[in-house]
Amino acid sequence: MRTLPTGQYIPGHSLLHKLDARVKILCLVLFIAAIIGAASIWGYTLVLVTIAGLILLSELPIRSVVGSIRRMGLFLLVIFMMNALFFDQENPLASWWIFHLSSGGMKQGFSVVGNVVLILMLGNLLTMTTSPTQVTTALESLIKPLALIGVPTEEVAMIISVAIQFIPTLMTETESIKRAQLARGARFESKKLTERAASFIPLVVPIFISAIRRADELALAMEARGYRNAKNRTKGKKEPLVLHDYSALTISASICLIQFLLLR
Amino acid sequence: MSITIENLSYSYVQHSGEKIAALKGVSCSIEVGDFVGIMGPTGCGKTTLLQLLAGLLSPTSGHIYLHGDDINAKGYDRNSLRQTIGVLFQYPEYQLFATTVEKDVAFGLKHSGLCRDEINANVKWALETMGFEFEKIRHQSPLALSGGEKRRVAIAGVLATKPKILMFDEPIAGLDPYGRQSFLHFITQMNQSGTTVIMVSHNIEALCEYTRHLLVLEQGKLIDSGATRDVFGRRKQMASGAFGQTEAQKIVTMLSEGALALSPAIVTYDDLLSALKQELTRGGMG
Amino acid sequence: MLDPSGRQEVIKIMHKLHKAGKTIIAITHYVEEAVTADKIILMHQGRVLSCGKPQAILSNLELMEAAELMVPMPVRLYYDLQQAGVHLNRCPLTDEELVEEICQLRSKT
Numbered sequence: 001m002r003t004l005p006t007g008q009y010i011p012g013h014s015l016l017h018k019l020d021a022r023v024k025i026l027c028l029v030l031f032i033a034a035i036i037g038a039a040s041i042w043g044y045t046l047v048l049v050t051i052a053g054l055i056l057l058s059e060l061p062i063r064s065v066v067g068s069i070r071r072m073g074l075f076l077l078v079i080f081m082m083n084a085l086f087f088d089q090e091n092p093l094a095s096w097w098i099f100h101l102s103s104g105g106m107k108q109g110f111s112v113v114g115n116v117v118l119i120l121m122l123g124n125l126l127t128m129t130t131s132p133t134q135v136t137t138a139l140e141s142l143i144k145p146l147a148l149i150g151v152p153t154e155e156v157a158m159i160i161s162v163a164i165q166f167i168p169t170l171m172t173e174t175e176s177i178k179r180a181q182l183a184r185g186a187r188f189e190s191k192k193l194t195e196r197a198a199s200f201i202p203l204v205v206p207i208f209i210s211a212i213r214r215a216d217e218l219a220l221a222m223e224a225r226g227y228r229n230a231k232n233r234t235k236g237k238k239e240p241l242v243l244h245d246y247s248a249l250t251i252s253a254s255i256c257l258i259q260f261l262l263l264r
Numbered sequence: 265m266s267i268t269i270e271n272l273s274y275s276y277v278q279h280s281g282e283k284i285a286a287l288k289g290v291s292c293s294i295e296v297g298d299f300v301g302i303m304g305p306t307g308c309g310k311t312t313l314l315q316l317l318a319g320l321l322s323p324t325s326g327h328i329y330l331h332g333d334d335i336n337a338k339g340y341d342r343n344s345l346r347q348t349i350g351v352l353f354q355y356p357e358y359q360l361f362a363t364t365v366e367k368d369v370a371f372g373l374k375h376s377g378l379c380r381d382e383i384n385a386n387v388k389w390a391l392e393t394m395g396f397e398f399e400k401i402r403h404q405s406p407l408a409l410s411g412g413e414k415r416r417v418a419i420a421g422v423l424a425t426k427p428k429i430l431m432f433d434e435p436i437a438g439l440d441p442y443g444r445q446s447f448l449h450f451i452t453q454m455n456q457s458g459t460t461v462i463m464v465s466h467n468i469e470a471l472c473e474y475t476r477h478l479l480v481l482e483q484g485k486l487i488d489s490g491a492t493r494d495v496f497g498r499r500k501q502m503a504s505g506a507f508g509q510t511e512a513q514k515i516v517t518m519l520s521e522g523a524l525a526l527s528p529a530i531v532t533y534d535d536l537l538s539a540l541k542q543e544l545t546r547g548g549m550g
Numbered sequence: 551m552l553d554p555s556g557r558q559e560v561i562k563i564m565h566k567l568h569k570a571g572k573t574i575i576a577i578t579h580y581v582e583e584a585v586t587a588d589k590i591i592l593m594h595q596g597r598v599l600s601c602g603k604p605q606a607i608l609s610n611l612e613l614m615e616a617a618e619l620m621v622p623m624p625v626r627l628y629y630d631l632q633q634a635g636v637h638l639n640r641c642p643l644t645d646e647e648l649v650e651e652i653c654q655l656r657s658k659t
Contacts, residue, residue, distance in 0.1 A: 177359055179315065179353065180353045180356065181359060181371075183318055183346070183350075184359075184372040184421060185346045185371070185372045185374060185425075186371075187375070201361060202359075202362075202371065205361035206358055206359055206360065206361050209407065210358060305555070306556075441618075441620040442618050442620070445620075466553050514645060515645050515649060518646070518649040519649055522650075522652075522653040523653070524652065524656055533626075536627070537630050540627070540631060541634045543656075544631070544655060545634065545635060
């Protein structure tokens with residue numbers, strides 16, 4: 001039984017919760033651009049301050065927003081090491097075989113890891129203040145313009161929506177398969193990395209098969225219920241954008257712009 | 265390998281913040297070689313109890329002793345626990361993952377400490393016990409088999425470690441009548457050769473016909489335990505809506521309303537049949 | 551998959567819909583569920599073995615065996631009693647019918 005899986009929607013009444021989902025997604029994209037574009041200490045400070053402000057606005061406990069970052073610890077360490085050891089072959093601080101530790105590399109490593117952490121936190125803020133239905137409706141509406149160049153937007157939106165809806169089901173299934181394989185002697189929590197990696201397959205293969213099986217069953221059920229091209233489906237309510245939506249968009253766009261100005 | 269449970273409790277916190285007590289102070293013991301059923305309405309804690317017994321969950325409080333040793337004590341050999349206890353969950357065919365049947369069945373033996381030859385021998389034995397021809401099945405992909413074959417391969421995977429205790433969670437769910445019968449017959453055979461069997465099931469008739477002892481759970485508490493016949497007898501004495509009456513018992517209740525009183529000790533089909541034969545052939549009827 | 555009470559709920563809904571005029575086609579290997587049908591189509595390995603009323607199909611031992619299905623308990627009891635020399639009036643399919651038949655027989659003396 002797990003406690004709070006991070007990133008999961010927590011209903012609330014904060015300002016962030018009230019923002020239109022499309023606006024939030026667009027702001028997320030703008031922020032990601034701003035983070036990647038941050039080239040100086042001022043740039044980073046601006047972004048950090050904004051994120052801190054957003055966390056406050058969301059009225060969510062900081063622990064939950066930051067929670068998943070901890071679990072990514074190993075992954076982040078690997079990213080850091082890859083940068084620190086392979087970045088600069090010319091002026092190494094220390095060398096051994098193909099590994100060249102450099103100060104440039106370490107700086108780059110910090111920067112990349114920092115970006116990833118910030119983006120993750122923003123992603124968490126989005127998913128925690130927006131219900132899955134809101135996210136999918138927003139995505140559907142945002143990718144509509146792509147229909148002009150022939151992208152089947154309704155189908156793409158449906159795919160995303162179904163995928164998101166299946167997450168809880170597949171999570172439960174993962175728990176149950178994990179339990180069964182544990183009972184057979186799989187070592188998921190082993191200290192040895194090789195054992196943990198080997199335990200990956202007995203978990204991932206059954207889940208994949210399960211996901212495909214469910215997709216098959218769902219497709220059959222949808223066809224039986226007359227699904228064709230969703231041309232006549234009833235759409236969700238569309239609420240017009242409100243003042244705080246426009247201000248959020250404006251602020252995000254300005255932060256993004258500032259970063260690029262700072263780049264010069 | 266007898267099992268003793270002492271004041272076992274398990275609770276967890278859901279992500280809504282709510283605390284759920286799945287098991288409350290359960291105490292009982294299971295003898296070596298017994299065939300025990302665990303029965304109760306949905307949500308009573310049966311699956312949780314099974315997982316605790318198999319060492320897949322750590323209790324919030326209380327102890328589980330396997331042959332006198334506390335399985336949750338520090339330093340207890342978890343690996344040997346995995347080899348001694350074989351657990352089969354619902355729809356075991358969904359756990360198959362390896363490239364060949366042989367590899368999938370051998371998965372549980374990876375940490376057994378047995379040598380290559382012994383592992384191969386165990387795998388062969390397990391597959392043959394499940395009715396397969398070893399040479400034909402060993403190199404096939406487990407995912408390409410039929411539903412029934414998949415299930416049998418999954419069971420072979422659990423048998424491969426030659427566990428002394430077998431635990432099943434709703435093993436006959438989804439099986440057609442003959443499938444159910446052959447599975448129950450199979451685990452009876454395993455039990456007869458000395459394996460302790462613990463079976464969680466919704467199927468009252470299966471529990472009645474095959475188990476020797478029963479544990480009855482309701483809302484996390486152990487409300488009754490004992491010899492199968494006795495437990496069913498007591499269930500019948502409770503309010504008529506009580507969970508866990510066999511079809512034979514239901515018929516006896518209905519007959520008593522129709523003014524034919526049969527013995528309340530009737531539990532199984534055979535009991536009912538002999539009682540009816542006696543009643544209805546008296547005086548040369550029929 | 552559903553537990554017994556879950557199954558009962560779904561069956562109740564099926565009956566409700568049927569009463570409301572819908573045609574119901576249900577696939578099952580649970581013989582007890584088929585008892586209440588108006589008509590049963592018995593299949594085995596891709597072929598239809600028989601088609602007819604529950605009374606005719608579910609009480610036919612050879613047919614049920616050929617379909618690899620088990621007869622309902624009242625049917626089993628009917629035949630086992632017959633072998634012991636006790637003859638019920640008709641072959642009951644449900645527990646209620648069984649009790650009825652036994653009481654009828656009893657009252658004959």
